Amino acid sequence: MKRLAAIVVFDIDGVVRDVSGSYRRALADTVERFTQNAYRPTSQEIDLLKSEGAWNNDWEASQELVYRYFEAQGTLRSSIDLNYQELVTFFQSKYRGTDSEHWTGYICAEPLLLEPAYLDSLTQSGIRWGFFSGATRASANYVLEKRLGLQSPVLIAMEDAPGKPNPAGLLDSVQRLENEPEQMTPVIYVGDTVADMVTIERSRTLQPDRIWIAVGVLPPHVQQNAEQTHYVNTLFQAGADVVLNNVQELTPEKVFELTRL
Structure with missing residues (x-):
């Protein structure tokens, strides 16, 4: 050969x-949803998190930004009620859409x-x-x-x-x-x-x-x-x-x- x-x-x-209008948009949607609409990260804030080198997974990045928001409000991370699987499901509903067979989410317009x-x-x-x-x-x-x-x-x-x-x-x-x-x-x-x-x-x-x-x-x-x-x-x-x-x-x-x- x-x-x-x-x-x-x-x-x-x-x-x-x-993926600026898909993965990153779904990430911001997810953080907004799980902070009860109190916080939506900007593109620059997402970049700042990813510049740490440890947040390649956008599900985990979403979770981390939710944690950091509540920590900034004085809440201990250990007391934050956040279901990771629910977060992933919500993220995917935005990114892929709600139909598992025929995707209609943000991914379709990348x-x-x-x-x-x-x-x-x-x-x-x-x-x-x-x-x-x-x-x-x-x-x-x-x-x-x-x-x-x-x-x-x-x-x-x-x-x-x-x-x-x-x-x-x-x-x-x-x-x-x-x-x-x-x-x-x-x-x-x-x-x-x-x-x-x-x-x-x-x-x-x-x-x-x-x-x-x-x-x-x-x-x-x-x-x-x-x-x-x-x-x-x-x-x-x-x-x-x-x-x-x-x-x-x-x-x-x-x-x-x-x-x-």
Whole structure:
């Protein structure tokens, strides 16, 4: 089998699809609902939480913001009556909709941030690609297979691995994409959060003989506003080797440039 030139693994939310009006909107709805309409986090407040690097899961992020709101009112976390499963159910009713068979929620209107032709260009250049995301498998497959028309792509989703920045899911996706483990093919991971960048740092620690490149992508909600510079700097501070405005700027030529440094 032909030796791989490189492996590129993509996060999905904020990289493959714009979730500012879906996941993030559902997160804000959920916090508002479980604080009895007293608090709705702004986009900047959600970014600030995620910059801590520990809140890749939006259900857990919603729960944490609810806790922090009540703590700010002087209530001990241990005395807050919050049912996590009810929170998840409400979140999903907004994101997917209330019909489990035919989704009608915010997910249906997510703008795509890449085209299948872009992935084809990577393949034609000897670059193998796959996905490692904190999204549920059903949500990830909705965009990858139904929206983009991909046929059973390599995907490690929420159900398949510990949440980021634990690198287990990234290592698993690389193993599935690589022809032979001893090749130690250079790997690029593309993400939009601090947790994504830290995931690469931890992978580098576990496999120091492999070239690992962290590529940050600015999610649409921070582009062309006052938060952009801060967001870029935060990604660099978390370990990004380069930060792009759109995933398709990671052309085959850019892949070769980064992996041959």
